[in-house]
Amino acid sequence: MAFFATCCARLRRSLRMLCLAAILLQGALPAFALKAPQPLLLTFSLKEQPITALLETIEKVSRFKVVYDHNHADLQKKISLTAKEQPLEDVLKNAFRNTRLRYKIIDNYIVITAEAPAPDLPVQAVTVALPQQDKTVTGTVKGKNGEALPGVSVSVKGTASGTQTDAGGKFRLAIPEGDVVLHFTFMGFLPQDVPVSGAVMNIVLEEDVKALEEVVVVGYGTQRRKELTGAVASVKSADLAKLPTTSVTAGLQGKVPGVYVSQVSGAPGAQASVRIRGIGTTGGNQPLYVVDGFPINTGALNIGGSADRIDGLSIVNPNDIESVEVLKDAAAAAIYGARAANGVILITTKRGKEGVTRVNLALSGGVQQLWKKPEYLNAQEFATLANEIHKNSGITPNPEWAEPEKLGKGTDWIDLIFRNAALQEYNIGVTGGNSKLQSAFSAGYLKQEGTMIGTWYERYTARANMDYKVNERLRFGGTFSFSYSQAKANTNNEFRLGIFNLAKMMYPTLGQDAVIQGKPEYYTTQGDNPLLRAQSMDQRMRDFRTLLSGYGEWEIISGLKWKTSVGADVSNNRNRSWLDKFERGFARNLSATLNETYSQNYTWLIENTLSYARSFSGHQLNVVLGQSAQKNNSSWISATGIDYLNDQLQVINGSKEDLRKAGGTEGQYALASYFGRVNYDYKGKYLLSASLRRDGSSNFGPKNKWGMFPSVSAGWNVVEEPFLQDVRAIDMLKLRASWGQLGNDAIGAYNYMSTFRLGNALDNYVLGTGQDLVVGASMLRPGNPDLKWEASEQVNIGIDAAFFKGNVYVTADYYIKNTRNMLVSPPVSIEAGFQNAPFINAGIVTNRGLELLVGYRNKVGEFSFDVNANIATLKNKVVSLGVGQPITGASLSGYFDLRGTYTEVGKPIGYYRGYETGGIYQTKEEVNKTLQPNATAGDFRFVDQNGDNKLSDIDKIYLGKPWPDLTYGLNVNLGWKGFDLNLFLQGMTGFQIYNISKMTGYAIKYFGGSGLMNGTKGALNRWTPGSNRNDVPRLAYTDVNGNYFNSSSFYVEDGDFMRVRNLQLGYNLPQSLLHRVKPLQSVRVYVAAQNLFTFTRYSGFDPEIGDTSPLASGIDDGVYPQPRTFRAGLNIGF
Incomplete structure (x- = not known):
């Protein structure tokens, strides 16, 4: 609980800091969409003029288009307002005071809405002011995934009459009597013509997949995906x-x-x-x-x-x-x-884009x-195997381990680390x-x-x-x-x-x-x-x-x-x-x-x-x-x-x-x-x-x-x-x-270029009758100018x-x-x-x-x-x-030369090469029938691939690859x-x-010297007399057969x-x-x-x-x- 409480406290502190940073950054930025350098610092004087007059003024002096429902009564409210280099937002707030009007800036549009729909309008209306027509159609435009599409152009086909959808994808448009077809267009979507069949329309636009206008970055430029000829x-x-x-x-x-x-x-x-x-x-x-x-x-x-x-x-x-x-x-x-x-x-x-300033916070924990x-041997298991190793090697067991069952599980180092x-x-x-x-x-x-x-x-x-x-x-x-x-x-x-x-x-x-x-x-x-x-x-x-x-x-x-x-x-x-x-x-x-x-x-x-x-x-x-x-x-x-x-x-x-x-x-x-x-x-x-x-x-x-x-x-x-x-x-x-x-x-x-080593003790030379050592140099690698x-x-x-x-x-x-x-x-x-x-x-x-x-x-x-x-x-x-000759990888052991990877013609780079293990000798009689003189019961049987009755490097085979x-x-x-x-x-x-890792995990032998190491649970599957196991060889201090010293399919x-x-x-x-x-x-x-x-x-x-x-x-x-x-x-x- 303390851990989670600490995390929650950190999260709260970081959230406060990030919110403050967002405010400071937003204030430090140029007012990208809300305050263009000159046009949107407004200077004007209106006396007893309707709000629509203000909106027309804004359109004249800025790049913004204002869309609104011209039927809303509050737009005809008379206002008296004077501004001298006043920001657009302040102007709109003052103008809309004591009205139900609200505004939202979307890219190059100022969308005017009302707090609640007018009583006679079933859908919030947003439209460009048009001459009054005989009837009205409303609707919603969405993408195929159900997302609302703001800014969709909606027009009466064959005329100049039109509007755009608001932030919720809704539109309202006055249309003439008779058969009317509405034309819908939006960047990245297929245009669509839809006959008007009722007062309310629900439109779904399809993405323009056929045009495939997705642009991808290539070296020193961009290309449309449909024009790419590379992978x-x-x-x-x-x-x-x-x-x-x-x-x-x-x-x-x-x-x-x-x-x-x-x-x-x-x-x-x-x-x-x-x-x-x-x-x-x-x-x-x-x-x-x-x-x-x-x-x-x-x-x-x-x-x-x-x-x-x-x-x-x-x-x-x-x-x-x-x-x-x-x-x-x-x-x-x-x-x-x-x-x-x-x-x-x-x-x-x-990178930045033209439009309103956007701030995004992403918090996670x-x-x-x-x-x-990782499963290591517990105390009882280790003592049992240690006693077995001592017995197999003719060594007196450690008296502290004489009764393994009394040791229990011991210290679980994995849980501590x-x-x-x-x-x-x-x-x-x-x-x-x-x-x-x-x-x-x-x-x-x-x-x-x-x-x-x-x-x-x-x-x-x-x-x-x-x-x-x-x-x-x-x-x-x-x-x-x-x-x-x-x-x-x-x-x-x-x-x-x-x-x-x-x-x-x-x-x-x-x-x-x-x-x-x-x-x-x-x-x-x-x-x-x-x-x-x-x-x-x-x-x-x-x-x-x-x-x-x-x-x-x-x-x-x-x-x-x-x-x-x-x-x-x-x-x-x-x-x-x-x-x-x-x-x-x-x-x-x-x-x-x-x-x-x-x-x-x-x-x-x-x-x-x-x-x-x-x-x-x-x-x-x-x-x-x-x-x-x-x-x-x-x-x-x-x-x-x-x-x-x-x-x-x-x-x-x-x-x-x-x-x-x-x-x-x-x-x-x-x-x-x-x-x-x-x-x-x-x-x-x-x-x-x-x-x-x-x-x-x-x-x-x-x-x-x-x-x-x-x-x-x-x-x-x-x-x-x-x-x-x-x-x-x-x-x-x-x-x-x-x-x-x-x-x-x-x-x-x-x-x-050739490279040399200077000053290493191995490079010193003996010169003169006094046999004194003098500092010398040796060549590490000759250069190849070609x-x-x-x-x-x-x-x-x-x-x-x-x-x-x-x-x-x-x-x-x-x-x-x-x-x-x-x-x-x-x-x-x-x-x-x-x-x-x-x-x-x-x-x-x-x-x-x-x-x-x-x-x-x-x-x-x-x-x-x-x-x-x-x-x-x-x-x-x-x-x-x-x-x-093949290229060999580095030694896999710090204690002896065990090469596991090779690179040669006809094989993958860095493939594994070694002896194939043909099981484990179960009895001494089986050992006597083969030519592994150092083996005994419980040791690996290495396969003689060429049948010459001896094990040599040519008996090593392809064992696998890392790719x-x-x-x-x-x-x-x-x-x-x-x-x-x-x-x-x-x-x-x-x-x-x-x-x-099987070398130390299964052998339990400290290969860097005397003594025993702890091992993994896999060591429990070792061979014992009468077990007939063929996976893990016997445990012993010595490894004269090379069970672990040889590169083999065991690994x-x-x-x-x-x-x-x-x-x-x-x-x-x-x-x-x-x-x-x-x-x-x-x-x-x-x-x-x-x-x-x-x-x-x-x-x-x-x-x-x-x-x-x-x-x-x-x-x-x-x-x-x-x-x-x-x-x-x-x-x-x-």
Whole structure:
């Protein structure tokens, strides 16, 4: 109860602060719609004139049109009013005093209504003053989902008589006698002609799906979706709002076919791994992110020395996003050339629009918890297995464990270390503008505690977007965004062969003296203590980041525009890691240690584009030519202090002077580019697009700095052909095809140069007769001046279709993606004289797959629904490495060389390789019949694949891969009256996980030395004499058969899973209630749950294993589990 009370108190305080901020921001903004710079400061004098005379005056001196019921008696009331530069709102309030008249400003209209309907009018009337006609018709206009449509133009067909609907979608219009047809028009909807058949009409307008005027952002411009010839997927702000998330990448998870998003960790603020259409290289595979036209660095941020990483996209608040476009094929991405081989993600933030000022508050809070509790052995279970190990190894058992049943369950360290963690988020946004200036301002705050004690993440963001129109030909604009992030972790091995295995559950949390010198005296006599670890280590990160950009656009002549954009991205990061000195039994750290790292990144960008658009005789031509220059300067400096006399003096100079160490480095990266694109279409039927980019990158030597990246694509809007004009069921049918080449320069700086190490003790040389050691240098890697681009050649064939007035929609793509000149570092022998072989361009990798999105939406009465599903297949294959030996991944164990991943021709990148286990020897007689001389009953039987009666490396086989064959998502949106429900399922199948955590979880052996470790419940399934079990080998101190030391199928499990990623129920308060509180435009409340259920057969903590490196993907050495989150939120619009 105290936890929830604290959350409620924080929510109340934050709500008051945000409301105050909204008032201050609204007052600071220009009066976008209510006070234009001059016309709406009114100066006039009326004496005994009707109110209608005032309304006519307003129309003459401003851009507003005033709509009202000319029959209302109060409009004829005589008023005397004088104003000198008085605001419009004050004028209207004074004029309407002592009347029933009320006003509402909607875009360019002032709608005058009455408090209550006139007695002779069944519907509130709003109309332009027209000459009195013989009869009147009233009605309501709505969209197909039941939403009222204000501002719909309603006219008598063939005449100039007309009106517009009011804020509630209602209208009243005088019409002549006889047969009359009303004409309804509204932007984004199909026009409709309806014969008048009665005094009251209810009209439903259909969206203009056939026109498909949706505009999507592409590189250096926008295009209508029906004109696209590339593979571009869009996620709009409305889609992101249905999945409350704290990061941009999490909002894409399962939404876009072909985009594989996995969380690297469940730690708060953790980064996500994003892969578009597979893995094309053993190096950098992250896509290029472009925020409002600025390509940004999204490298993950370290937290001290911990294994956790903070999302590098923290500069972008998901609540600020207008849309996210994913450029998946070469035709769409080639305009970004050298950095587009892994795809491009364009993020567009919200900008101001002409109209009334709008304020939006978004408040939410919730709680996170483990979706699955790691199951470790309790005290009785551990003692039982420990005694068994001692017996099997001929060792005298520990007398304290002689009677396991008396130990009971012991201390549940999981319950002590993990918690229900609070989550709170507050956002405010203000948008508005007039015909000259449009602005958008936002601010946000996020505090996310980790489910593991001592971990948290905090983020502050602010953003301002402004656009100013000088005249019809000249525009300026700019963006300012700021973020401050800080995070805390408590250890670098939360699960990784670490504290939970070292902690035995039979021991208490505290020693006999509960507190010594004001600090808890944690029990550590016979094992590690997770609470001590959590309290003794303090790892923090702070990051400041600012992104500034501006543009100027000049339309030289009609259709010809010049645009210059400049920008800067500055970040400053500090990492700090402190470890207390302690010596308490088994757990000890004899010297307090502090490590601090400061880093800075500065990037500037300047771009110039010249665009030309012209239409003539059914032909439409769009041309873009451009130049871009970008440079990055980075530096970091690190210092370490060891042995502190006073743990309160946590600065480097507080340590022993002779034990201090320091280091640092600097780096530069530059990219110069020229690019062009031509789009052509004929009568909207035949589409053609071609682009070319030339990039020069500092990552390559003088011979290969520059590369060319072309693309060409074509489309055919079949639905525009005459033979389909009469087929009403088909709204859209477009065929697409593309080819192009993209580049990847994310290979690291200076690899074309040789690198040396200086001053390491291993590099010292013996010179002279005295055999004295002198400082020397050794070569780490020879350079390769011929190093060049990794090139990705892509082919894409696609189809876009919509049927039955857009209710059924389909998008399908098939692609082949060949990566050539992949960087490879061949194996090298120690006699070579250097540690690593030079990089060479020798590899070829192929990815191919099918992507499909299909959906159905409709409305039946008050019930509306939109159900869509997406699937994507992937096949990854290495075609060539240019070297004779496979590339092996890093060792999976810190205690011995256990290689689990390999990359070789004919197989996927980073596949798992090892021995196949053929069960467990049940008797010694079975062992004697085979050639595993070190085995005994209870050990694994490894399969001799080639039948040569011996086990060797050639008996190791393909065991699985980390890349899924199939990814899928199912999105269900339901609406009924004011309620809305969203259900989102996401999953993957056809991939495996290398569960290296079984090594310590099942063996219970401390591989770093003598002694036993605690294990997981899986160890209870070990082999025992007579059990005939074939899953887990026997328990023993020694492992001469290599049950755990060998890479084998024992570690490889199916990772297939399906998650209920989001379940959200919301309710929008009806307008009838909101009208009572004048400023309110909308109020929505919702409750949501993320990661509610996970369906999987994987035995580990979590099947969602993120990949930080292609050669170490899918390796589960104890991942921080994804949390299950329950959240409630409130969205308010003013």
